[in-house]
Amino acid sequence: MIAPSRLGRFADSVLVAMSGGVDSSLTAALLAGEGRPVIGVTMKTFCYSGVEGPSRTCCGLDGIADAKSVAAQLDMPHHVFDVEEDFTRDVIDDFVSEYAAGRTPIPCVRCNSFTKFRDLLRRADGLGCRWLATGHYARVVRPGAGRPELRRGADDRKDQTYFLWGIPRRALDRLLLPVGDLTKPQVRAEARRLGLDTADKPESFEICFVPDNDYAGVLRRYLPDDHPALSxxxxxxxxxxxxxxxxxxxxxxxxxxxxxxxxxxxxxxxxxxxxxxxxxxxxxxxxxxxxxxxxxxxxxxxxxxxxxxxxxxxxxxxxxxxxxxxxxxxxxxxxxxxxxxxxxxxxxxxxxxxxxxxxxxxxxxxxxxxxxxxxxxxxx
CATH class of the missing domain: 2.40.30.10 (Translation factors)
Known part of the structure; x- marks a missing residue:
């Protein structure tokens, strides 16, 4: 069992970003096990009806259902917020314009930097939550009177700081990353011990709005047929x-x-x-x-x-x-x-x-x- 002292002890409530994967599920379970008031939130990032294939990704419809299921297991409230407009502007439009310009973007960096964390902080304020928690493999260190620091996850093979460099610096003042000290096998073992529905859920590696890794297929939906990138x-x-x-x-x-x-x-x-x-x-x-x-x-x-x-x-x-x-x-x-x-x-x-x-x-x-x-x- 993971020692509760690893998470610190804060009396204030926590907003947990739940993707429907095992990492964010365990994050919610560990914080709830501390006796904290915990609220789960899942973001609906785009319209799934017009895209085949993404339902099993961390941001897909199955992810939303899995997040709801774990929240019910933990007897905690859960909300789904529609951020499709922001996600389209910040991530998909940027994806298209970058590929059109001959560059290779990273949508997950863009999503964290411009959509998710800023919206999550706003939602946390609206729901009266002092803290924001995610299931990223990274660590926030609070060195005495100094400003909080983002540090690499304990497991370098799973470290996700590469995707987090663009988040607002102010987010570190409120961010909790309970799985950052753990390896993936430890996360799965603890999730199994707690009986979480997502304990053995396979990892998703594809970009949520790019089915079958067909990047050009996405571009064809947004660019004219005679665009130079497709010519x-x-x-x-x-x-x-x-x-x-x-x-x-x-x-x-x-x-x-x-x-x-x-x-x-x-x-x-x-x-x-x-x-x-x-x-x-x-x-x-x-x-x-x-x-x-x-x-x-x-x-x-x-x-x-x-x-x-x-x-x-x-x-x-x-x-x-x-x-x-x-x-x-x-x-x-x-x-x-x-x-x-x-x-x-x-x-x-x-x-x-x-x-x-x-x-x-x-x-x-x-x-x-x-x-x-x-x-x-x-x-x-």
Missing amino acids: PGAIRLEDGSEAGRHPGYAHYTVGQRKGLPGGFAEPMFVLEIRPSSRDVVIGPRTSLARSRVVAGGVNWLADRPAAGERVGVRIRHGAPIVDADVLEATSTGFSLDLPTPQAAITPGQSAVLYRGDLVLGGGIIVSAGGPLASRVPGRS
Whole structure:
């Protein structure tokens, strides 16, 4: 059994974001087991009637039903709030515009940064809740009189701080993350012990509004048929020669190998997407390596690092944290030098900075070099 002391002891009520998965279910159960007043909330993010396939995702209709079932088990109130309009504006519209511009966005970062946490804080206020809790694998540390800090989850394989760098810093003052000290097997074991309906529910990895990972299919619903992102273009080698044709650059992302022309002495990868000419540039793996990262649209969750400081950076989900030297860090962006060049630094993905396990903040990758960008299109 998990010791209640891990969660701290606060008398005030807690709003728990419940996706219908085991992590948020256990979060609610642990807090309710503390004797706290707990209210469950699930967000309905978009209209499911026009999209096939997402019902079993964390944000799908099954997720809503599972969240309601666990709330009933715990004898706690549960609300479903419709945030479709905000989600469409903040996440889906951004997804479409970023792919149309040749970048590769991360909808979950966008959702947490712009839709979920801001709305959850507002809902918490409306329901009279002092605290907000989620099932993310991350930790909030409150160091005495200092400001709360976001730190990596105890299980690095499940750490989700990569998706949380954009949340409002003020959210840390009210945020509880009960499963951040646990591993996934520990979470499932405790959920089974408590008899939660979601204890053995499979994890969902797909984007909730992208059935079958068909990104281009989503774009076709929102963009005109003749949009450049969905129009044929050239696949070129680094020297500019044409190696083949593609059906639309929205089908490709930096670092991709699948779907490229064959017949070369070594495997080829996407190196660059050029929306203005509709070219997709390919080359060998060695050409993917870059030693410079430029990011914009930054959000700092701690004091920003100084120029010359060595920090850690994660440039994509699941990638290791690697050393980086800060060239510049401002209120709007940062640029880094990587002592060990990294492959597939992809515009539109996140670059998250760490000092040890402390999350300093993050931004959206603009390029693997060039001048510091002050703003990322689509982010305000």
